[in-house]
Amino acid sequence: MNVLDAIHARKSVRRFKDEVVPKEDILEMLEAATAAPSPKHQQNWNFVVVTNREIINKMAEIVTKSHENLGEIAKTEKDKKIHMSVINYYTCFKNAPVVIMVYGSEYKMIEYKILKENNASKEVLDMLVSPQSAAQGIGAAVENFLLAATEKGYGTCYMTGPTHAKLEIEKLIGLDKPGFELMSMISLGVAEDNTSPKPSRKPLEEVVTFID
Numbered sequence: 569m570n571v572l573d574a575i576h577a578r579k580s581v582r583r584f585k586d587e588v589v590p591k592e593d594i595l596e597m598l599e600a601a602t603a604a605p606s607p608k609h610q611q612n613w614n615f616v617v618v619t620n621r622e623i624i625n626k627m628a629e630i631v632t633k634s635h636e637n638l639g640e641i642a643k644t645e646k647d648k649k650i651h652m653s654v655i656n657y658y659t660c661f662k663n664a665p666v667v668i669m670v671y672g673s674e675y676k677m678i679e680y681k682i683l684k685e686n687n688a689s690k691e692v693l694d695m696l697v698s699p700q701s702a703a704q705g706i707g708a709a710v711e712n713f714l715l716a717a718t719e720k721g722y723g724t725c726y727m728t729g730p731t732h733a734k735l736e737i738e739k740l741i742g743l744d745k746p747g748f749e750l751m752s753m754i755s756l757g758v759a760e761d762n763t764s765p766k767p768s769r770k771p772l773e774e775v776v777t778f779i780d
């Protein structure tokens with residue numbers, strides 16, 4: 569499979585067969601993830617591979633509870649209904665044999681230090697960090713992981729929904745690396761037959777501008 573084929577074949581998979589993913593395969597996908605570009609090559613990512621069924625179930629319980637709690641404080645029944653209608657999109661990692669926890673740390677910017685030491689306003693500092701470079705590098709790594717998984721015949725789902733329960737999940741996982749926080753999760757496994765197709769995209773005319 570060439571890269572373009574993998575890009576177009578990848579789709580989000582939320583249901584998996586009860587099949588083990590060999591550790592060598594997971595390591596190969598993680599090698600692909602860490603081959604991604606990162607801002608100033610800071611490689612501000614860290615991965616925790618969870619295959620322990622009890623921990624995956626516990627995480628799903630934590631996310632379900634947090635989701636319900638959020639639903640309870642919604643100001644309108646309509647908001648509550650919309651919020652609760654997507655609960656499966658937040659908890660579907662429970663169907664996967666492997667969940668990769670993706671952590672990120674701060675992207676250190678010298679220009680931030682310089683501006684801060686010159687008493688730059690909050691507005692100026694916020695604008696400087698608004699491209700969220702740390703998160704962009706992590707996104708690149710996750711996409712590399714997804715493409716490598718596709719090439720190897722696995723299904724994946726990139727997930728940030730569960731991070732509304734981030735603190736509790738972080739406590740459960742207990743990654744002992746100061747400065748790292750949970751950014752996203754990847755469900756990984758052999759896709760069940762007949763999973764949902766990849767949804768169509770906005771046409772290029774809507775999202776691309778050429779300046780000749």
Ligand SMILES: Cc1cc2nc3c(=O)[nH]c(=O)nc-3n(C[C@H](O)[C@H](O)[C@H](O)COP(=O)(O)O)c2cc1C
Nearest residue numbers: 579580657658660725726727728729730765766767
């Ligand atoms: C940053 C990010 C976060 C996402 N979070 C979730 C999630 O929490 N749950 C989920 O089911 N899908 C999640 N997705 C997958 C999107 O729903 C999916 O990519 C989109 O609907 C397009 O479908 P496709 O991946 O099959 O092309 C996420 C995707 C991205 C890039």
